[in-house]
Amino acid sequence: MTSSTHVATGVDDRTAERLAAALRCVTVSSDTGDDPADAEFDRLAAHLEQCFPLVHGELELERFGHSRLYRWPGAEPGTAAILLAHMDVVPVDDERRWTHPPFAGVVDDEFVWGRGAIDDKSRVMAILEAVEAALAAGKRPRRTVFLAFGHDEEAFGRSGAARMAARLRSLDVRADLLLDEGGVITAGVAGGLRKPAAFLMLGEKGWATVRLAVTDVGGHSSMPGRQTAVGRIARAVARLQDKPMPLRMTALTADMLDRVRPALSGPPRAALKLFSPAGAAVTRMLATRPQTEAMVRTTTAPTVIRGGVKANVLPQSAEALVNFRILPGDSVAGVLEHCRRVVRDDEVAIHLVGTSSEPSETTGPGPAFDVVAGITRAVVPEAVITTGIVPGATDSRYYDGLAATRCNFAPVLFDQADLGRIHGTDERLSRANYARLIEFNGRLIDHFATH
Numbered sequence: 001m002t003s004s005t006h007v008a009t010g011v012d013d014r015t016a017e018r019l020a021a022a023l024r025c026v027t028v029s030s031d032t033g034d035d036p037a038d039a040e041f042d043r044l045a046a047h048l049e050q051c052f053p054l055v056h057g058e059l060e061l062e063r064f065g066h067s068r069l070y071r072w073p074g075a076e077p078g079t080a081a082i083l084l085a086h087m088d089v090v091p092v093d094d095e096r097r098w099t100h101p102p103f104a105g106v107v108d109d110e111f112v113w114g115r116g117a118i119d120d121k122s123r124v125m126a127i128l129e130a131v132e133a134a135l136a137a138g139k140r141p142r143r144t145v146f147l148a149f150g151h152d153e154e155a156f157g158r159s160g161a162a163r164m165a166a167r168l169r170s171l172d173v174r175a176d177l178l179l180d181e182g183g184v185i186t187a188g189v190a191g192g193l194r195k196p197a198a199f200l201m202l203g204e205k206g207w208a209t210v211r212l213a214v215t216d217v218g219g220h221s222s223m224p225g226r227q228t229a230v231g232r233i234a235r236a237v238a239r240l241q242d243k244p245m246p247l248r249m250t251a252l253t254a255d256m257l258d259r260v261r262p263a264l265s266g267p268p269r270a271a272l273k274l275f276s277p278a279g280a281a282v283t284r285m286l287a288t289r290p291q292t293e294a295m296v297r298t299t300t301a302p303t304v305i306r307g308g309v310k311a312n313v314l315p316q317s318a319e320a321l322v323n324f325r326i327l328p329g330d331s332v333a334g335v336l337e338h339c340r341r342v343v344r345d346d347e348v349a350i351h352l353v354g355t356s357s358e359p360s361e362t363t364g365p366g367p368a369f370d371v372v373a374g375i376t377r378a379v380v381p382e383a384v385i386t387t388g389i390v391p392g393a394t395d396s397r398y399y400d401g402l403a404a405t406r407c408n409f410a411p412v413l414f415d416q417a418d419l420g421r422i423h424g425t426d427e428r429l430s431r432a433n434y435a436r437l438i439e440f441n442g443r444l445i446d447h448f449a450t451h
C-alpha cells in the first residue's frame, strides 16, 4: 500500500484533501430528470483525471452520460471483478444545521466533512487511490477488472448503472466478484453484539411505491354521506398498516444470524441457543425492532397522503403513497395483489407509481466472498464477519447475472449516530475510516494481481 495510508492514524493531509475536493463538486441527483449539475460533474471528472494520472493513462474509459466505466485489462482472459461506486449525492435539506457547509469539503484533524463523504464519493476515491498506487508499483491484474462509477444512483440509476450493466452484458462479462456500497461495520447498533459486526451484504430488497386514489363528486360538508374521499383513503391506509405482509425467515437472514451467534451476549444469545435461527421464534424476535423487522418481511410505509381543499368542502379526490421494500421471495406483483386484498374497497384505485424493482437474486457466499471476508479480517481484525441483505436499493441491482458473487460492503466502522449522517446532517468520514477503505481496496487489487 501507499506509505501515506496508515489505518491507525488515518490518511495524511494530501489524501484527505483529494477526497474533500471531490466533495466540493455539487453533484446532486434530482428526481426531476433534468440535469442542472452538468458543470459540477464535469468539475469532478477533471478532478479525478488530475488526481489519478496513471489510472487515466492506462485504463480504458467509456462514458455513459457522466457515468464512467473503466476497464483495466488483465494479462489473462476473463474478468476478476467489477467495482461499483457512485458519484452523485442526495440534496441537503436544511443547510443551517450543518457544522460546516455541506459542500465546503472541510478537513480537520479527525474527519473529512461534507455531503458524499460516506455515500459514496469516498468509495469512488478510495478505489482510484488504490488503483493509482498499484499502477505506480507496477502491478496489473491477472484478469480484467472493471470500475463502474454511476452518476444517478440516487435517482434510480437508469441512465448510469443500467447502461454500464448493458455494456458489460454485451461484452459477455462474467466476473468472480461484484462489489458495491451497502453493508458497513457497525458497533453498538445491534443489541447483544459484543463486537463490531461487518455486514457483507449479499443482495438487496426490492422496491415498489403504490398509489391509492379515491375520486368523489364532492359537495357541501353539511351532508357528507357515510364516507368522504379523505375518510376512504384514511381507512385504506390504516388497513395496509394494520395488515403488513407476513413475516418470513430467508436463507440469507438465517445465515447472517448463524455467523453472528458466537459474538452475541445476553438475551439474544440465549434465544439463539434455544431456537434455530431459521425458526419462527427468532423471526418474531427480529420483528420487534424496525431495524431487524426489515430483514424478515416486506415492509409497508405510508409516506404521503393528500386530499381536500377546505374544512367545509367535501373533497373530490384523495390519494396516498405507500412505499414497500420487498423481501426476496416476494415480488412487485405480489405487493400489488396484497394491497388489493387488504384494502378490499373497489372505490379505491390501486396502482404502482414511479420506478419499482424486484428483490435481487441472492448469490450466497462463494469463493469471492471468502476473499472479501479475509481482507476485511486483515483490515479490521476485531470485527465479526457476517452476511445480510441491503434494505435499500443500490446500483448493483442492474448487474444481476454479471458476477458469481455480489457483495455490498465497505469496511468503515460506524456507530448509530454515524449511520444517521448518511443522507442526513453532518455527513463526514473519519481519516481512520478512509484509510481502512483505501487499504481494503489496495489489498483487493493485490489479490487480483496474483489470482
Ligand SMILES: [Zn+2]
Binding pocket: 086, 119, 120, 153, 181
Ligand atoms: Zn449510495
